[in-house]
Amino acid sequence: MLKKGLLAQRLVGWFLLAVSLLNFPLLLLWDHNVTLWGIPIFPLGLFIVWTLLILGLVWIIERTPDEE
């Protein structure tokens, strides 16, 4: 696994985190009838998680040196 390079490992790690954040049971954390800034928390939470996942991906893919 060590030979596989840091970038590949980071991407796989991020993918696993993303899958768990966008599915049950972690998704239940947002599943409430509450509003934040006037917006229901469920869609808002999904959009926030989505944005963070993309930002993390940007950081990983643009900043990790590729050993290949």
Added chain:
Amino acid sequence: MLSTTLVISVAFSYLLLLFAIAYSADRAASKGRSWINNPWVYALSMAVYCTAWTYFGSVGRAANSGVWFLPIYLGPTLAMILGWLVIRKIIRIAKTYHITSIADFIASRYGKSQRLAQLVTIITLIGIIPYVALQLKAIANGYQLLTTSLNSSPLRSAHWWQDSTFYLALLLAGFTIIFGARHLDSNERHEGMVAAIAFESIIKIIAFIVVGIFVTYYLFNGFGDIFKKAQALNILQGLFNFNTATNPLAHIQWFSLVFLSMLSVILLPRQFQVMVVESTDEHHLKRAVWVFPLYLLIINIFVLPIALAGLLTFGLGQGNPDQFVLSLPLHSGHEWIALIVFIGGFSAATGMVIVEATAVSTMVCNDLIMPWLLKSSTFGLHKRNNLTRLLLWIRRVAILVLLLLGYSYFKLAGDAYALVSIGLISFAAVAQFAPAFFGGMYWKGGTERGAWGGLLIGFAMWVYTLMLPSLAKSGWVSTSFITSGPLGIEWLKPEQFLGLTGLDNLTHALFWSLWLNTAVYVGLSLWQRPSAREASQALLFVDVFKRKPHAAPVFWQGQANAQDLINLLERFLGVARSRSSLKAYAARYHLTLDSLTADAQLVHFVETQLAGAIGSASARTMIASVVQEEPLELEDVMRILEEASQLRAYSKALEEKSLSLEKATAELRTANEQLKSLDRLKDDFMSSVTHELRTPLTSIRALTELMLDDPQMEWEQREQFMGIILSEAERLGRLVNQVLDMAKIEGGHAEWHTTDVDMKAIINQAATSMSASFKEKGVLLQLAMPDTVMILKADADRLLQVMLNLLSNALKFVPAQTGLVTVTLSDDPTGITVAVQDNGMGIAPEQQALVFEKFRQVNVGTQQGTGLGLPISRQIIEHFGGRMGLRSELGQGACFSFFLPRI
């Protein structure tokens, strides 16, 4: 209501603009300036994922079921996180083996199987035609909404020749033919088409944001306002949570949608076309994997507000939610906004149709029609010399037929259920490729039999559990088999197969089809050993990153004739193109066109080139028809692999050896350079020393001669001369001493008497011994020292030498009478610093670096020095681990300072 002429002419102008962009991009590419060779265009072209189904349908989905429109876009985001690993591997495989479609990819992996390519193509066709129909319907509906008043009932034109959608289908077919099948490219790349698609992606996102901002901030007062009003009317009830009470398996449904769209974003023919086939550089993927999800995020921000605004405006259950993006601006009388929205939807639909038709036409031509033509003798293909035109025409007709089929489906299905839900049904169809596709990329054990069986059962289950019920709900088939099972057999009910209940239709179908597909694929693969051909292709696919493109082993044995191979290539690629690619091949092996030997390498090369034009399975058949092949056994595959890896190890060893040789050579070269420069330095030093010795000697000799020649010389004159002689002799002595000193220090022979040294005492001593000279020139010497300083371990005599040198230097450069020299001593825990500041003329920046070099005297007019004082001082300071420096500006005086560390 807008006039039909206006809408049609705007749409037509838009298509013309698209045409102009595609045309210019093609022109630029033929001049070697590729527009699409950059990561942004690549990422935008991926956004062909967002079709009219996204553009109109997302809002509809959101209005009906709240957040359930999102999984379709979250899945691609997940896929893109792994994109750099997975999609890059697909690109590498496709580019290495000239694979131009997803059918070819799967067929090539499993031993270039013809029947596998055909099956994949048929599944694609059946899954995709309704999807194309959906795009045409979206445009037709949008057009109708724009050009008729809101309340009138929709009119359906009676005959197809009066239907503008029919002409639209023809127009799109024409466009696709021009940019998707104008000329034959062995890599199936279409610069113009990709540029146009990227442009369409920009248009559709801008149009959607325009309507989003219009609805959210013009018709309403922002997000909060819409949500508050919706809440007040109880519309939100059930839209923003999972209602696990009514739908206990909601989380499985959510997961399956995310999973399905994650697979589709890679396996849909149009996505494969833009991501893999049209890829110009796999490094573009690095940027695209985050730009594409970002695009999806942005285009979805306003979906919920528009959906809720539609529900608020038209009332729950009123109006068609799929049309909210258009009907909202129309309802408030902003027809121009509606026109912009229509163009956005138009671009989403046309983009999808163009790319999909191009991709599918390649598959239909290479995998359905060509094999059949090549087999049948009625067309006399074996007699034709140039088949490139035939290939192109097959593709053009395939594009036209595909569009017409899409149109027919649209006419037949109309508003039926089959069309509304078709997006996800198409996704589920291409998802059947997943086990064979990804299994083939990462598992060497997968066999053709397994892939075939898995695809067949998966496709059958898809038809039975998803497609047929959707047709039944459209009223084409009796629904009795859904409600009570075929022939009344309960446990065969298509939506509760084997009595599995509780899941929604899509999840149910996806589960059964993919589960059986995977099980059969793995099961049949493990049933029998892979054949030699399957094993060799598996090795090439799975290990594609382990070898450089041209170092891959070639699994072929037999006899061939070079001319036969060349003729074959020319028939399918044309003379000019096959010549140039053969020339490139010959150049790689340092051969000429005439001296090509028909070895396995050449056979492999010709086969790969052919595969780019007619697909790998057909290419295999054609090659087999012109060479005498010896059947490949599994042992042969292992042997070839062994040889290749031995060869690789051997060349690696050679490479390493030459690398180490290179390194040694480089080291020797630098050593030599160093020696040379040392030699030069020594020469410079010798000539400087002799020069410095000659000047005083000359003046001593001249004055002595003068005195000898003139015995009557006045005593005063004589005394003056002897004074000069004495001072010149002293200078000589000083010079010789310093040269010796320098040599000793540099050679490491100097004697150092290290004792405890009080720097303050040394400075005082130096000041005292120089005080006479300072007084004589009228220069003021100031000392600024703390009461006590730390005691250093150093050589007191040497440090005194340094101080005297700095003081006499300063004295030389300050003006008489007004001169001022300040010595500052300071200490901190790390060591002490001594600075000697004068108010002389200063030293120019370009000369500052030179003053510490031997015999480099800064030009100061009559003042004479040996030019060795500063270099020696620096050597002494550095000997004690310190450093010496100079800070000066012209006209601002100079400040020499040194730092000595506490040891």
